[in-house]
Amino acid sequence: MMDGILAEKRNENDRFFLFVVDNYFKDKDLAKRVPAKPEDVIKFIDVDPHEPTTEQIDTLRDEVLSTKGLPAGVIGIGGGSIMDIAKAISLMFTNEGSSTLYQGLNLIKKPGIYHLGVPTISGTGAEVSMTAVLTGPVKKLGLKCEWTVFNQVILDPELIASVPVDKWLYTGMDTYIHCIESENGILNNAYSHAYAEQSLKLCREIFLDENAGQTAENDDKLMVASMMGGLSLTYSEVGVCHALSYGLSKILGEKHCYANCLAFQHLEDYYPEGVAEFKQMLVKHKVKLPQGISNSWTDEQITAMAQVAYNLPHMWNHAIGTDWKEKISIDLIKDLYKRM
Numbered sequence: 001m002m003d004g005i006l007a008e009k010r011n012e013n014d015r016f017f018l019f020v021v022d023n024y025f026k027d028k029d030l031a032k033r034v035p036a037k038p039e040d041v042i043k044f045i046d047v048d049p050h051e052p053t054t055e056q057i058d059t060l061r062d063e064v065l066s067t068k069g070l071p072a073g074v075i076g077i078g079g080g081s082i083m084d085i086a087k088a089i090s091l092m093f094t095n096e097g098s099s100t101l102y103q104g105l106n107l108i109k110k111p112g113i114y115h116l117g118v119p120t121i122s123g124t125g126a127e128v129s130m131t132a133v134l135t136g137p138v139k140k141l142g143l144k145c146e147w148t149v150f151n152q153v154i155l156d157p158e159l160i161a162s163v164p165v166d167k168w169l170y171t172g173m174d175t176y177i178h179c180i181e182s183e184n185g186i187l188n189n190a191y192s193h194a195y196a197e198q199s200l201k202l203c204r205e206i207f208l209d210e211n212a213g214q215t216a217e218n219d220d221k222l223m224v225a226s227m228m229g230g231l232s233l234t235y236s237e238v239g240v241c242h243a244l245s246y247g248l249s250k251i252l253g254e255k256h257c258y259a260n261c262l263a264f265q266h267l268e269d270y271y272p273e274g275v276a277e278f279k280q281m282l283v284k285h286k287v288k289l290p291q292g293i294s295n296s297w298t299d300e301q302i303t304a305m306a307q308v309a310y311n312l313p314h315m316w317n318h319a320i321g322t323d324w325k326e327k328i329s330i331d332l333i334k335d336l337y338k339r340m
């Protein structure tokens with residue numbers, strides 16, 4: 001299928017494709033199924049040590065431009081981090097300078113090159129969202145604009161069938177949290193609500209009801225739930241959990257979906273029903289989150305995380321309201337981290 005889609009794009013620019021593939025697949029069958037031609041470039045990227053960085057994107061872009069030229073397109077095959085790398089590098093092939101210059105809303109000046117997303121784990125919504133989240137020297141913030149969105153996406157539920165249960169749950173919970181946060185805030189609207197409502201219904205079927213679990217039918221549903229959760233937040237906003245999660249990722253290097261779960265379990269003050277249901281889902285699948293981890297953090301680390309979280313005003317504005325600065329302080333956020 002992918003071969004046919006790519007054939008009509010292949011003659012653009014310097015007539016080769018850049019494939020960015022999760023290193024996990026390097027010695028697996030999936031890698032052999034990548035329809036690369038001899039002139040194409042395949043980069044296997046290890047996403048385990050950290051989330052995508054601005055430096056990583058700039059280096060890869062400069063290397064490909066100086067050795068091969070401008071690709072006809074970029075194909076990302078992997079999880080949320082690979083989706084973000086493919087989206088970001090597509091934009092950075094046509095926008096000059098470092099990607100740190102473009103972290104924020106509508107700072108990108110030109111459309112990127114063609115990019116195709118093939119998710120192999122579902123939940124982050126990165127396959128449909130209009131942001132490519134990157135960690136830079138100063139901030140963790142997305143390249144967000146209309147051109148960030150993939151030109152095409154291939155959703156094949158067979159690709160997510162072998163995800164280990166804990167990763168399956170953490171990544172799926174990212175979708176669940178997207179919906180809870182999108183719904184609970186001032187930017188929620190009929191459009192974002194319709195997507196969140198449907199995505200939440202699917203999440204309950206996948207993670208909670210009697211037929212919950214990693215079945216082929218639920219894998220189909222999870223791909224759709226992830227997409228709808230991503231669309232819901234695109235037209236609304238995320239909230240308190242994602243703000244705290246960004247602090248955990250930026251300062252401690254925690255992966256996005258796991259960091260969300262670490263934070264969300266303690267946010268019953270903000271999302272009482274969502275947190276209760278989330279805990280039921282963890283119990284159902286016998287996944288335990290660590291407790292008391294903040295005991296090993298220094299006050300400097302907690303302060304630094306609180307500052308990262310506080311500097312995401314769009315999230316607080318949505319979750320708390322336009323007067324959020326009267327209700328949320330660095331000290332209050334530090335106390336939320338100390339609950340973990």
Ligand SMILES: [Fe+2]
Nearest residue numbers: 124174178256
């Ligand atoms: Fe997320």
